[in-house]
């Protein structure tokens with residue numbers, strides 16, 4: 319299947335992709351883009367995540383800081399927070415900073431900071447339907463997921479299912495193929511990760527507003 323390449327070739331700018339994301343977010347509240355994350359960044363993230371020992375990944379939890387709970391009935395992936403200390407991490411964070419600046423200019427979202435982690439779902443692992451933040455908790459505003467799985471097949475499962483509201487039970491399925499980028503408003507969309515037949519790697523991040531000005 320031929321997919322339109324949104325990612326820039328060397329020397330081209332990311333502006334067309336950032337513009338499309340801004341337009342989609344304004345209209346729909348979400349933006350799904352195949353072949354979107356620049357290939358060299360996706361490749362660096364994949365190589366880095368594969369080079370780490372499994373001990374560097376921790377069992378994922380729910381909530382923040384003192385409310386953090388590990389509940390494997392809700393999610394059974396393992397995560398590793400991304401800092402700027404690795405080459406891959408610094409490339410990714412710099413790219414997300416550009417996206418943040420662009421979205422702030424276009425949509426006046428007031429995005430202020432960004433946090434992200436690798437997530438590794440072993441075969442059978444899942445993340446049940448949830449919101450990334452709670453209404454009124456002005457913390458996480460925009461969720462971004464970049465997938466790192468080459469040649470992902472339909473039969474591999476592991477889709478992200480994005481529901482348009484509380485009532486929606488059908489949802490929209492997103493195939494976690496390498497360099498696909500899913501972006502959505504954190505407060506608006508319940509979503510879940512279906513179990514996969516093979517290991518599923520991704521990077522998940524959240525743009526946040528400044529709580530003290532919120």
Ligand SMILES: O=C(O)CCC(=O)C(=O)O
Pocket residue numbers: 437445450463477478509510511520522
């Ligand atoms: O990996 C995905 O597709 C989504 C992960 C997710 O929902 C989360 O980390 O909050």
Ligand SMILES: [Fe+2]
Pocket residue numbers: 448449450509
């Ligand atoms: Fe989520």
